[in-house]
Amino acid sequence: MNRALLLVAFALTLCGCGPGRENDSHSLEYQVALSGVSEIACTNVVSDRKFKARFFDVCGKVSGLTNQNERVELFRRLSQAMRRSPSLTYSERERLDLAYAFMLPHEYISYNLLKSGVPEQEVEDFIINEFKTFRLLCHPTEAQKQGGEGDSRARQLHARFLSDLDACWRNDMGFFERNSIRTIFDSTSPGAKERFLKRWHDEFGCFDSSHKGK
Numbered sequence: 001m002n003r004a005l006l007l008v009a010f011a012l013t014l015c016g017c018g019p020g021r022e023n024d025s026h027s028l029e030y031q032v033a034l035s036g037v038s039e040i041a042c043t044n045v046v047s048d049r050k051f052k053a054r055f056f057d058v059c060g061k062v063s064g065l066t067n068q069n070e071r072v073e074l075f076r077r078l079s080q081a082m083r084r085s086p087s088l089t090y091s092e093r094e095r096l097d098l099a100y101a102f103m104l105p106h107e108y109i110s111y112n113l114l115k116s117g118v119p120e121q122e123v124e125d126f127i128i129n130e131f132k133t134f135r136l137l138c139h140p141t142e143a144q145k146q147g148g149e150g151d152s153r154a155r156q157l158h159a160r161f162l163s164d165l166d167a168c169w170r171n172d173m174g175f176f177e178r179n180s181i182r183t184i185f186d187s188t189s190p191g192a193k194e195r196f197l198k199r200w201h202d203e204f205g206c207f208d209s210s211h212k213g214k
Contacts, residue, residue: 030070033061037074041081047101055105063112071116079109079126086136092161099137099165103172106130107180114188123184124196128203135204138169174207
């Protein structure tokens, strides 16, 4: 089975659209949103403008569902569809693309999971686990850093690649800590933002100087 067929099979399994699945009881709006989630799961290119437009279009369709259970189900499925493994098989360009496209979709999904009624602990776990993946994407293991062998030009390009990944990590982690955590958690239970910041700092350290010492 080729890669394209594998991706389609994965998406169908992920979204529950395979044989034996009964979706007739759901609305047309649900079916359209589910199809969009399946499309996201099949997408390899995640950083270009077309993908970003499609991603936020799908999110809008899911958030527009009036049935809370359907919204929760599809945002959970979308969170699964967006997961990317820090695999050794990525090229340098692919790894940069994954890193550059990581932060904002995860902010949006996390916000909508919580807004749709997903338990706070589940959203916290999703964010922490996903940003562990982000850390691995931006800071490859030693085995992954062995590239750039050969002439001086190749070594310079590889050093620039590692520097760009690290800059992406520092910039996006700083933005997420300063802005996204407040956006996601401020509208939920009292103290939610502070509880999550404690977990965030314990796992990743502090990227906002105003939080140091707290």
